[in-house]
Amino acid sequence: MVIDNQQNLMLLRWRWLLVAIVYMASLLLGYNFLCQAWQSGREVQWLVVATATMVLFLSIFWWALHHNHRPAEATLLPFLGYGNGMTLARGLCTALLAGFLLAPHPTGGLAWLPAILYTVERLLDYFDGYVARLTGQETKLGTILDMEFDCVGFLLAVLLCIQYGKLPVWYLVLGLARYLFVLGLWLRKQAGNPNAALPPSDHGRMIAGFQTTFVSIVLWPSVSPLITLLASYLFAIPLCYSFGRDWLVVSHVLDPEARLYRTMRQTIKQIFERWLPTVARVVGALLAGWLLWRVEPTFAAYAGQGFAAPWTALAVCWAVAAVLLLLGVLGRFAALALFCLAALDILANGLHWTDNGLLFICTLIVLHLGSGQFALWQPEERWVHMKLGA
Secondary structure, three states: OHHHHHHHHHHHHHHHHHHHHHHHHHHHHHHHHHHHHHOOOHHHHHHHHHHHHHHHHHHHHHHHHHHOOOOOOOOOOOOOHHHHHHHHHHHHHHHHHHOOOOOOOOOHHHHHHHHHHHHHHHHHHHHHHHHHHHOOOOOHHHHHHHHHHHHHHHHHHHHHHHHOOOOOHHHHHHHOHHHHHHHHHHHHHHOOOOOOOOOOOOOHHHHHHHHHHHHHHHOOOOOOHHHHHHHHHHHHHHHHHHHHHHHHHHOOOOOOOOHHHHHHHHHHHHHHHHHHHHHHHHHHHHHHHHHHHHHOOOOHHHHOOOOOOOHHHHHHHHHHHHHHHHHOEOHHHHHHHHHHHHHHHHHHHOOOHHHHHHHHHHHHHHHHHOOOOOOOEOOHHHHHHOOOOO
């Protein structure tokens, strides 16, 4: 087995070289494209930062090659598999995205490039693990690459959003959350304090998914900073709660096996998974109806920007969404539609906490927590909570 592993590791190193060549070729193509688009010297800065990120990813990949085995086996696989190939493509997208750090905000069609790169990276992340499980090629290497590329990509995307004025500076703490958490564990260990094991989390993966999806949307040039800055406070709460609870557990402040902890956890779950979203559904539906009746929004501020969609069709769609939200039928999708209503009204008529602002909050609560109690039909919950392909 040792000989087989050595031979397979040699084959994997040749595959690493092939990936490195593809990465470098893509980097040069990107540099050549930006030379023609920018013609100002900024492309050199892009090349330096993108190259540094690419070297980091290739170093992680090289170091983790000896983990290219299935979870329950010790024999190295001589091939990378389709899932790892998709993960490495994510690394390429992230490295190209990194080049835009510290560079002036691109204009015109180029302004969409960072958003496209990170959105593609997020879509690949959704499917790479599924493809690995589907093809029977799930490996520890894939787990390592997935985690490292996720964290670096999220941090870079947050930095770009801050650089473009679409997220507050304090959001950087959330971008660094995993690194700060790992640093805290290391400092505790150095001080001789044992770290407790984390219990399984019902919502950790879902919270991370919402967070990265939010940041990818923030990068879209068409999304106003007024909306993203307001939404940032609401999207920060679940992530802060998740990391805060985990830190209290690993530092032995909370004992997951204690009766008090289980009772408190069950109470919190009842409040935040059943009753809070139920209240948000009812209030959100009423506010949406009030908003549609009060404004009959012409969105005059948008008329001059080419937003000329038929008001009647939009009003009907939003009215239907309000009814669906009230009944708890496809609640998250209905909330998403009404979130757009609230966001557009805020942009057109200003922020009013008594209607569009509160509707904005209610829809985000349902998007995060689901439809809650007395919901009639929630097929989307299966997809939100399910690990694709598991």
